[in-house]
Amino acid sequence: MGSIRQVLDRVGDKWSLLVIAVLESGPLRYTDLQRAVTGISQRMLTLTLRQLGQDGLVSRTSYPEVPPRVEYALTPMGRGLLEIVTALIEWASEHHDEIHLNRTRVTEPSTSARSR
Amino acid sequence: MGSIRQVLDRVGDKWSLLVIAVLESGPLRYTDLQRAVTGISQRMLTLTLRQLGQDGLVSRTSYPEVPPRVEYALTPMGRGLLEIVTALIEWASEHHDEIHLNRTRVTEPSTSARSR
DNA sequence: CTGGATCCCACAGGATACTG
DNA sequence: CAGTATCCTGTGGGATCCAG
Numbered sequence: 001m002g003s004i005r006q007v008l009d010r011v012g013d014k015w016s017l018l019v020i021a022v023l024e025s026g027p028l029r030y031t032d033l034q035r036a037v038t039g040i041s042q043r044m045l046t047l048t049l050r051q052l053g054q055d056g057l058v059s060r061t062s063y064p065e066v067p068p069r070v071e072y073a074l075t076p077m078g079r080g081l082l083e084i085v086t087a088l089i090e091w092a093s094e095h096h097d098e099i100h101l102n103r104t105r106v107t108e109p110s111t112s113a114r115s116r
Numbered sequence: 117m118g119s120i121r122q123v124l125d126r127v128g129d130k131w132s133l134l135v136i137a138v139l140e141s142g143p144l145r146y147t148d149l150q151r152a153v154t155g156i157s158q159r160m161l162t163l164t165l166r167q168l169g170q171d172g173l174v175s176r177t178s179y180p181e182v183p184p185r186v187e188y189a190l191t192p193m194g195r196g197l198l199e200i201v202t203a204l205i206e207w208a209s210e211h212h213d214e215i216h217l218n219r220t221r222v223t224e225p226s227t228s229a230r231s232r
Numbered sequence: 233c234t235g236g237a238t239c240c241c242a243c244a245g246g247a248t249a250c251t252g
Numbered sequence: 253c254a255g256t257a258t259c260c261t262g263t264g265g266g267a268t269c270c271a272g
Binding site for chain 3: 029030031042043045046062066067068069070
């Protein structure tokens, strides 16, 4: 029970799921990740990758070249989580319109009756 | 793409998924929810329910009695999300040990020194 | 290119007290 | 019982500069 919270917390942070989702199509470099996950800051990308790396969801491979090249990829476990993330994203796009409609609906009981 | 973020943000907040998960077995009253979702504060429960309600994921039914009785339940859409949440929780409990092990593993020094 | 180190603030969210 | 209203803190996370 409490253990679930541990994992949900990771899921809960702002960027983890996005990063995982973006790694679906294959390994990506640091800069590519930053481009792919629109809006993420360097700091957050680094921190998120470190977390995911430590959790064993994402692997980090650095090639000793100049300029340096580092690739991040999903581990098998990460790929497992990806499936769920994918399902979530799919669900999100299916219901986004409805949710958005609900959200923008004025909170007013004018024509309708018991809600609020 | 940006629309997904909208939904993920909801998923991302600390309590929504827990509340949804807890509503799996059926409608619950305010106080029951607070007991079921361990650690949630009144304020956060109220806010979360309001959000979920507005999004159309949770319904609110109040019975005009004394003392007042209010029940919260998943809407059909909410139940759809629940499935994914359930999958997520299942995944979480399956991999919790491995993740926890990884997390507590001392960061390997390898060739470069780490400090923190 | 791939990050690390700092500074800083908005805001999520806890604690507490009050009400219909 | 089912919330609302305040007050207050921790920290998530952005911006910026620096480094191998």
